[in-house]
Every structure is written in structure tokens, then in C-alpha cells.
Amino acid sequence: MSGQHSDRVVTEPFDDQLGTPFAPHSDETVATMLAAIGVDDIEDLFDIPSSVQFDGEFGIPSSSEQAVSRKLGDVLQTNDSAVSFLGRGHYQHAVPSLVDHLSLRSEFLTSYTQYQPEVSQGFLQALFEYQSLLVELTGLAVANCSMYDAATALGEAATLSQRARSIDGSRVLVPSYVRSEYRSILDNYVSGTDLTVDIIQTTEGMVDPDALSAQMDDDVAMVYVENPTVEGVIEEHLSTVGSLTDEHGALFCLGSDTVALSLLERPADVGADVVVGDASVLGLPASHGMGLGLFACREEFLRQVPGRLVGASTDEAGARTYTLTLQTREQHIRRERATSNICTNQAWIALRSAIHAGMLGPQGLLSLAEQCHRRAESLATEIDEFDGISAPARDCHHFREFVATVDSDAGDVATALQERGYIVHALDEDRLQICVTDANDHAVNGFLDAVSEVVV
Amino acid sequence: MIGDQRQALWNDAASDGHEPLLSEKDSTTVSTADSALPEGLTRDSVELPALSEPELARHYTRLSQMNYSIDTGPYPLGSCTMKYNPTFVEDIASRPAAATHPDQPEETVQGTLQVYHELQDYLGRIGGMDAVSLQPPAGAAGEFTGILVTRAYHEHNGEGDVRNEVVVPASAHGTNFASAALAGYDVVELPPAEDGRVDIEALQSAVGSETAALMLTNPNTLGLFERRIEEIADIVHDAGGLLYYDGANLNALLGRARPGDMGFDVMHYNVHKTFATPHGGGGPGAGPVGVTDELAPFLPAPRVRKMSDRATTNGAGDKIEYELFDPERSIGKVHGAMGNWLVLLKTHAYISRLGDEGLHDASAKAVLNANYLGAQIDLDIPFGPFHHEFVASAGDRDAADFAKAMLDHGVHPPTTKWPEIVSEALMTEPTEAESKRTLDQLATAFDAVQNADDETIDNAPTTTSARRIDQTEAARHPRLSWHALDD
Numbered sequence: 034m035s036g037q038h039s040d041r042v043v044t045e046p047f048d049d050q051l052g053t054p055f056a057p058h059s060d061e062t063v064a065t066m067l068a069a070i071g072v073d074d075i076e077d078l079f080d081i082p083s084s085v086q087f088d089g090e091f092g093i094p095s096s097s098e099q100a101v102s103r104k105l106g107d108v109l110q111t112n113d114s115a116v117s118f119l120g121r122g123h124y125q126h127a128v129p130s131l132v133d134h135l136s137l138r139s140e141f142l143t144s145y146t147q148y149q150p151e152v153s154q155g156f157l158q159a160l161f162e163y164q165s166l167l168v169e170l171t172g173l174a175v176a177n178c179s180m181y182d183a184a185t186a187l188g189e190a191a192t193l194s195q196r197a198r199s200i201d202g203s204r205v206l207v208p209s210y211v212r213s214e215y216r217s218i219l220d221n222y223v224s225g226t227d228l229t230v231d232i233i234q235t236t237e238g239m240v241d242p243d244a245l246s247a248q249m250d251d252d253v254a255m256v257y258v259e260n261p262t263v264e265g266v267i268e269e270h271l272s273t274v275g276s277l278t279d280e281h282g283a284l285f286c287l288g289s290d291t292v293a294l295s296l297l298e299r300p301a302d303v304g305a306d307v308v309v310g311d312a313s314v315l316g317l318p319a320s321h322g323m324g325l326g327l328f329a330c331r332e333e334f335l336r337q338v339p340g341r342l343v344g345a346s347t348d349e350a351g352a353r354t355y356t357l358t359l360q361t362r363e364q365h366i367r368r369e370r371a372t373s374n375i376c377t378n379q380a381w382i383a384l385r386s387a388i389h390a391g392m393l394g395p396q397g398l399l400s401l402a403e404q405c406h407r408r409a410e411s412l413a414t415e416i417d418e419f420d421g422i423s424a425p426a427r428d429c430h431h432f433r434e435f436v437a438t439v440d441s442d443a444g445d446v447a448t449a450l451q452e453r454g455y456i457v458h459a460l461d462e463d464r465l466q467i468c469v470t471d472a473n474d475h476a477v478n479g480f481l482d483a484v485s486e487v488v489v
Numbered sequence: 490m491i492g493d494q495r496q497a498l499w500n501d502a503a504s505d506g507h508e509p510l511l512s513e514k515d516s517t518t519v520s521t522a523d524s525a526l527p528e529g530l531t532r533d534s535v536e537l538p539a540l541s542e543p544e545l546a547r548h549y550t551r552l553s554q555m556n557y558s559i560d561t562g563p564y565p566l567g568s569c570t571m572k573y574n575p576t577f578v579e580d581i582a583s584r585p586a587a588a589t590h591p592d593q594p595e596e597t598v599q600g601t602l603q604v605y606h607e608l609q610d611y612l613g614r615i616g617g618m619d620a621v622s623l624q625p626p627a628g629a630a631g632e633f634t635g636i637l638v639t640r641a642y643h644e645h646n647g648e649g650d651v652r653n654e655v656v657v658p659a660s661a662h663g664t665n666f667a668s669a670a671l672a673g674y675d676v677v678e679l680p681p682a683e684d685g686r687v688d689i690e691a692l693q694s695a696v697g698s699e700t701a702a703l704m705l706t707n708p709n710t711l712g713l714f715e716r717r718i719e720e721i722a723d724i725v726h727d728a729g730g731l732l733y734y735d736g737a738n739l740n741a742l743l744g745r746a747r748p749g750d751m752g753f754d755v756m757h758y759n760v761h762k763t764f765a766t767p768h769g770g771g772g773p774g775a776g777p778v779g780v781t782d783e784l785a786p787f788l789p790a791p792r793v794r795k796m797s798d799r800a801t802t803n804g805a806g807d808k809i810e811y812e813l814f815d816p817e818r819s820i821g822k823v824h825g826a827m828g829n830w831l832v833l834l835k836t837h838a839y840i841s842r843l844g845d846e847g848l849h850d851a852s853a854k855a856v857l858n859a860n861y862l863g864a865q866i867d868l869d870i871p872f873g874p875f876h877h878e879f880v881a882s883a884g885d886r887d888a889a890d891f892a893k894a895m896l897d898h899g900v901h902p903p904t905t906k907w908p909e910i911v912s913e914a915l916m917t918e919p920t921e922a923e924s925k926r927t928l929d930q931l932a933t934a935f936d937a938v939q940n941a942d943d944e945t946i947d948n949a950p951t952t953t954s955a956r957r958i959d960q961t962e963a964a965r966h967p968r969l970s971w972h973a974l975d976d
Contacts, residue, residue: 053847056854056921066861080714091614095844109586113597119590139560140553144770151953155556156770165970181626184825217821225673299532322591322826346963349956358963364667369676374667377627381769394539395519
């Protein structure tokens with residue numbers, strides 16, 4: 034356990050001659066530099082009034098690289114190694130080794146935002162290709178090169194509805210199934226606008242066309258719907274949502290992800306105006322919810338898009354090149370009138386995601402998506418064989434995950450599964466949610482045995 | 490560049506560009522007809538490049554060679570703090586045990602929560618703040634969070650409707666303005682005094698009963714320490730406002746001064762700037778927020794705490810030492826989970842490596858390097874004494890042109906044309922990571938460009954993967970995907 038290590042302070046003073054490992058000057062060099070500046074001591078360069086100088090210690094010991102790696106490794110090892118059957122918006126697919134090896138090339142990893150495009154063509158082209166992937170998957174003409182995650186992308190979509198001249202209303206409608214985190218972020222993002230957020234009631238985990246129709250009026254600015262939903266339901270009424278939003282001059286914002294988009298209805302075909310979601314389903318292993326916010330929209334909203342856009346141009350030699358473009362939308366130029374405050378985004382994960390998608394290719398992407406559907410349905414069918422549990426709880430098509438109902442307390446069932454090395458969601462007293470992908474498929478047999486033991 | 494060294498340029502006979510787009514190498518359409526799903530629930534087909542693993546390996550390797558990075562050479566972008574990124578932190582972040590799901594029960598992620606807890610604590614000590622949230626996924630998200638906390642505080646005091654202004658110095662980062670506006674505030678711009686610092690009289694007339702906060706970075710974007718910071722804090726606090734610290738320039742102060750001790754109530758940290766997490770060509774970063782005890786109840790949910798009564802065990806017999814909790818009057822969420830976890834893990838590793846001694850030395854060398862470089866170049870630096878960065882003027886030259894010409898000397902140029910208080914600004918921050926030899930190389934590049942003839946400047950850059958790029962064309966005729974390219 035980590036306790037015995039973390040209590041022991043490992044102080045390994047740095048070499049006096051060379052200073053800290055990442056700030057390399059010998060004492061002689063420092064003296065030469067100070068002489069060139071014309072001061073005697075580095076401390077003379079600081080212009081901090083004594084009343085606010087800090088003379089204390091942080092109490093953080095310096096450690097060798099090996100000691101830090103060992104200590105943090107030990108700490109992380111205290112995480113349970115149980116197999117996760119968790120999903121609900123945070124999904125894991127097997128990431129090929131090449132994604133790590135290429136993305137960790139320091140030319141990519143240690144570069145900054147491409148403010149000097151002439152020396153940053155490589156990253157810009159990769160981001161252009163990432164945007165192209167999203168354009169292909171959504172059918173929408175514009176995709177930015179990332180938001181923080183799915184939830185903040187949803188928040189940004191709502192503020193876009195306020196800026197778009199073609200959109201009037203002041204209400205944002207979100208389905209009852211949205212994660213509380215999404216709702217909370219949405220509330221924060223619209224808090225500086227006149228927008229309010231209302232709930233759409235759903236039936237069997239899907240949009241109820243009649244109920245939505247009754248809620249729609251010209252004061253609705255945006256309707257958000259997920260496909261697949263956070264419960265793994267493949268939505269069957271997208272075109273209806275598209276017609277209703279069109280009729281009432283509201284924005285149709287669809288939540289999805291890059292794997293699901295490869296197979297399920299194309300957003301442009303069902304009338305979606307904006308697509309948000311998580312693109313880190315490709316390229317990023319489970320990272321405690323760290324994500325890659327997907328954001329794509331119709332061309333008419335181009336000038337209102339939040340975040341960075343890479344565009345093609347030509348250079349003086351006439352060659353095709355790439356550059357960040359339409360920067361007058363952004364905070365460093367437009368300041369308080371910018372389309373968003375976002376600056377640093379998730380570009381490196383976009384690179385990883387593009388590499389992963391490239392390795393899958395169209396056939397691989399489609400197969401992965403098809404497996405997300407078939408694995409979930411097949412696991413639900415197998416689970417349904419056991420007494421004490423029935424699955425899927427909803428009569429619909431599923432993607433990656435499904436809800437199951439149990440006769441005994443769902444929390445107790447989840448705890449019992451955890452003791453056997455498997456983690457699932459307990460949604461309430463009666464319902465579990467179970468997610469299966471290529472990342473945990475290898476453990477399905479053991480999982481089924483465990484389920485059969487704990488539900489009876 | 491020296492001699493005929495050039496940045497890589499890959500010519501492919503099949504393309505007019507440098508390295509063909511993936512879509513120019515292959516385009517394959519695959520139908521969804523074989524799906525088990527009903528036809529009405531699927532798209533028709535998907536059209537994407539189908540390439541082999543070796544082809545992709547070569548594609549991205551070539552792209553990487555057409556990309557400048559901190560491991561390629563100096564990157565003295567002012568206020569961006571592009572310092573060397575130690576590689577050992579990547580090894581830690583890629584450990585399988587770090588690959589946790591945000592919905593895992595607390596007892597199964599004790600290691601993850603311990604890292605969060607220790608980092609909250611470290612950052613609190615470094616900034617002189619009582620409580621820290623690690624949730625904001627970038628600096629600008631940290632600003633937005635800090636401003637939401639500020640607003641919640643005023644609302645709690647019944648002043649939410651009255652205090653509707655945020656005061657921001659003219660030279661502040663663009664995100665300050667945008668973050669305050671996103672939270673619904675009117676932004677009041679504060680003009681600088683002649684010495685480049687906050688104009689105390691202007692501040693006095695700008696703040697009042699409508700002021701929610703003053704956002705400040707210290708040292709400011711000119712590298713100058715706001716000497717009258719305590720007076721500034723008193724003015725803002727006397728008016729009932731809060732003082733917000735933009736952590737972009739914290740690298741200058743590590744171990745020497747702390748925002749909390751200067752009177753700041755809320756701050757964000759930019760971990761890719763101060764704590765060397767790689768910027769990854771535009772992120773991910775992390776923008777933790779620190780606050781005083783008074784503001785702690787408003788921080789985002791959840792935070793992590795160590796159980797006071799030692800470890801307890803749950804029903805399954807697992808030890809629980811660290812737990813999540815929601816602050817009493819939390820503003821809610823600013824990220825879908827708990828922020829950019831892997832970036833935070835790298836931050837912890839960097840701080841643990843340096844410790845007190847290393848952090849204190851980082852600010853010393855950062856300020857030494859900036860002052861040494863400033864002393865080596867001939868350009869006018871109107872404001873001082875500066876710390877970690879200085880703003881030189883390109884004089885008669887256009888700063889953007891000056892920057893392009895520097896590229897031909899194998900170095901990345903400074904931030905240009907900002908802050909506007911210096912005409913044709915070259916905002917330069919070498920960081921502590923550069924050796925004297927590299928600083929001399931940078932100084933040579935500055936001087937060479939200053940003394941270059943107009944033709945050389947106009948033609949620059951010539952040794953880079955791309956020649957000067959037409960920005961107007963890119964914006965007038967946006968082509969944002971390979972679908973939009975005419976063929």
C-alpha cells in the first residue's frame with residue numbers, strides 16, 4: 034500500500050553546480066549572465082515589495098525522477114483493478130499502440146498552438162484531417178478542432194443559439210435522461226444569457242413526439258437530443274425532432290460520438306444543426322472522464338462557431354497550406370465579444386483520435402460501431418436468461434450499453450459484482466446499467482458467471 | 490537558419506501540397522447495408538481513407554517533421570511559458586492503473602483521489618490559497634469558474650443584481666474579457682498608467698458598488714510587478730469587490746510571492762505554463778482554481794478530501810481514505826467529470842520532482858534568462874524592471890513581419906503586436922529551461938532580423954515547410970475540410 038511510502042520524505046538535493054534539472058546553468062554561467070545584465074545577484078532582478086515577499090516553505094520535498102515515478106506508481110496501484118462495465122457518456126475502446134507512438138512524438142506533443150503556421154504545417158494538417166473526419170461523419174460543413182468535452186460542447190452550443198441571428202427563442206429543451214453534470218454545465222454556460230433550460234419528458238428512454246410537439250413554440254431556442262442516449266438507446270424519432278425544430282425556428286443540437294456516428298443516422302439527414310459529443314471514444318483510453326469535445330454545425334453558423342478552426346490556404350510559392358482561420362471570432366482578438374472564451378482546447382487528443390480513426394478506416398469504424406450494437410444486445414439477451422434480472426429494460430435498439438432491472442436491491446447487486454471484480458452502474462434501487470465494448474469484451478464470460486451468482 | 494538547414498518538406502508527385510492529405514491517398518466508401526439495425530436507423534454509407542498501418546505511420550511521422558516544438562528549439566512566446574516538458578511524466582500518465590472511469594465508486598479509485606488531494610494541497614500552498622478545485626480543463630475555464638464563484642459569492646450576500654461589472658486592465662489576456670462576458674458581466678476596461686502598471690486613480694474611479702471583481706495578472710503582461718498590489722487590493726475590497734489573479738505569469742513568482750499573500754481572493758493556475766505539462770499543439774491543459782476560505786463553499790463539485798477519522802472500510806471491506814464531497818453552496822460543474830485527469834497527474838509529478846528547491850530555482854532562472862536576453866538585444870524595451878518576460882518594440886518594422894523573419898533563423902518568434910501599449914510589440918519569454926547558448930542564438934536572431942534589409946523581411950520565411958501563408962484568402966474563402974477543397 035502507498036501509506037508506508039507517502040509518509041517517508043525523500044529529499045534528494047539537486048546538484049549545486051547544475052541547479053535544477055530543467056533549468057540548466059552552472060554557477061559560472063550564472064555569473065557571466067549577471068555580469069552581462071549588470072547586477073550582482075539574481076535576487077536583485079526581482080522587484081517585489083518586501084511586504085508581499087514569501088519567505089516560507091511549501092514543504093514539498095524535491096525528489097529524483099525514479100522516486101517520483103515509484104511513489105506515484107504505488108499510489109495509482111491502490112486503484113482497484115476490477116473490470117469496468119461502466120459507460121454513461123464515458124466510453125473506452127481499445128486504442129492501438131501506434132496512436133501512442135505517433136502522438137507522443139515530441140514535435141507534436143511539445144508544440145504550442147499554431148500561431149506561426151509556416152512552421153506548424155504538420156499539426157495543422159492533422160487537425161484539418163480531424164475536422165474532415167467530423168464533417169464526413171456528421172454531414173455538417175463545419176467542425177472545429179475541439180472543445181473540452183461533450184458537456185462543455187453542449188454549453189457552447191446553447192450560447193451559439195443566442196448569437197445566431199436566425200434563432201430567436203429563449204428556452205433550451207433537454208431530455209429527462211441527460212446526466213446531471215451536463216445539466217449543471219448547461220446552467221452555468223447559459224447563466225450569462227437570457228436562456229432558461231427546460232426538460233423534455235421522454236417515453237421508454239426516447240423522445241416522445243407528441244409530448245415534444247406540445248412543448249414546442251417559437252420561444253424555443255434549442256432542442257438537445259442524444260443518439261445513442263446516455264442509457265444506450267438508439268433514438269428513433271430524430272427526423273421528427275428535426276421537423277419540429279425547423280418549424281419553430283429552433284436549433285437542433287444532437288449529442289453523439291464518433292463511433293456511433295459511423296453507423297447511426299447521419300445528423301445532416303435528420304435536420305440536426307449542431308452536433309456535440311465526445312470524440313475521445315477514439316484515441317484515448319479511460320482517463321477518468323477527460324474527453325474531447327466534438328463540435329460541428331451547419332455552414333450558416335460559421336461566424337458564430339466557438340473554438341479554433343483550421344482552414345486551407347496557399348503560401349507565396351502557391352502550395353496548399355493550412356492555417357488557423359476566422360480568428361476574429363476568438364477571445365484574443367474579439368475579447369468580450371468573442372464567440373467563446375476558449376483558448377487552450379484538446380488539440381492533442383484530436384490528433385490521437387484522427388490517428389485511431391485512420392487506422393480503423395471506414396470498414397473498421399463501421400465494424401466497431403456494429404459491434405457496439407451487437408455486443409450490447411447479445412449481452413442483454415444472455416443476462417436475461419438468469420432469474421432475478423431482466424434485460425434490456427427498454428424495448429428498443431441499443432448501442433454499447435443497456436439498462437437491466439433486478440429483483441433485489443440494485444446497489445447490493447453492484448457491490449456484490451464489485452467484490453467479484455466487475456463494476457457496473459447502479460442507477461437506483463431497481464436498475465443497473467451495463468456497457469460492453471471491445472475493451473471489456475474479453476471479460477464477458479466471467480462477468481456473466483458473476484451476475485448469475487449475485488442476482489439470485 | 491544557419492547554412493542551408495531547412496525544416497522538412499515532403500513533396501509527393503501526386504499532390505500540390507507538401508504531404509498529401511489522407512483523403513488524397515485513398516477514399517473508400519463502405520455501405521451500412523449489412524448492419525443488424527433496421528435501415529431507418531442507420532446512415533447509408535461512410536466515405537473515408539482506407540490506409541495500412543505502415544502508410545499511417547509514415548504520414549504522421551512526416552507531419553511531425555513539419556512541426557516546430559519545444560524539443561525542436563526555443564519557443565519564447567510571451568505569457569505562454571513554453572518551457573521544457575520532462576518526459577518521465579508521460580510514463581506515469583500512461584500507466585494502466587491511471588485509466589479509471591469517472592463513475593467508479595470511491596473505494597475503487599483511492600489512488601486517483603489521493604493524487605487529486607495531494608495536488609489540491611500542493612497548489613494551495615504554492616498560491617497561498619486555502620482551497621483548490623482541479624476541475625477546470627484549461628486556463629480560460631479556470632477564469633470562467635473563478636468568475637462564477639465570484640458571482641455566487643455576491644449573490645449569497647444579496648448583491649448579485651447590483652454587482653454586474655468586472656474590471657480588467659487593457660493589457661490583460663483576451664480570455665479575461667471573454668470569461669467575464671460569458672458569465673454575463675459588463676467588462677470595464679482599465680487604462681494603464683504611464684509606467685505600464687495599474688493606474689491607481691483610474692482604478693479608484695472605475696470601482697464602486699457595481700464592481701464584482703478586478704482581474705489582474707502579476708507580474709503583468711509587460712513583465713512588471715504591480716508594486717502597489719496591497720493598495721490595489723484595499724481599493725477593490727473597500728468597494729466590496731473581489732480580487733482575481735490570472736495565473737498566466739505565476740512562473741515568475743514561484744516560491745517568492747504568493748497571490749494569496751498579496752490579497753487575491755481567487756486565482757487560476759495554468760499548469761502547462763507553470764508546471765510544464767506539454768501543450769500538445771493546443772491542449773489539453775488544466776486550469777485549477779484556488780480561493781480563500783470565504784469562497785471555498787462555492788467551488789465546483791465535487792472536491793476531494795481526506796477522511797479525518799483515519800481510513801474507514803465499506804461493506805466490501807475496501808479501505809476508504811479519500812472521498813468526494815460537494816461544497817456547501819457549489820456553483821456546480823464546469824467539466825463533465827473531474828477535469829483533465831492525466832494532465833493533473835503530470836502536474837503532480839512535475840511539482841513532486843522539483844519540490845521547494847526546484848520551484849524556487851525555476852522562477853530565479855526564468856527571470857535571469859529574460860533579463861539576460863533583454864540585455865543582449867538592441868531593440869528598445871520601453872518598460873522595466875521586468876521579470877520573466879519583456880516586451881520589445883520592433884520599431885519601424887511590422888512585428889508580424891519581424892516574427893516571420895525570425896523563423897528563418899531556426900527559432901520560434903515571440904508573441905507579436907500585444908500588449909498594445911508597446912508599438913509593434915514582441916512579447917518575449919524565454920523561460921528557465923533555455924541554456925545561455927540558446928539565449929545567445931535567440932539574441933543573434935533578433936539582431937539579424939533587426940538589421941536585415943526589407944527584401945529579406947518581405948520574403949521571409951524561406952527555410953520553413955511553408956512560405957508566407959495568405960491569411961486573407963483563408964478567411965475570405967473558408968475551406969475547413971477536405972470536402973471543401975476544389976479539385
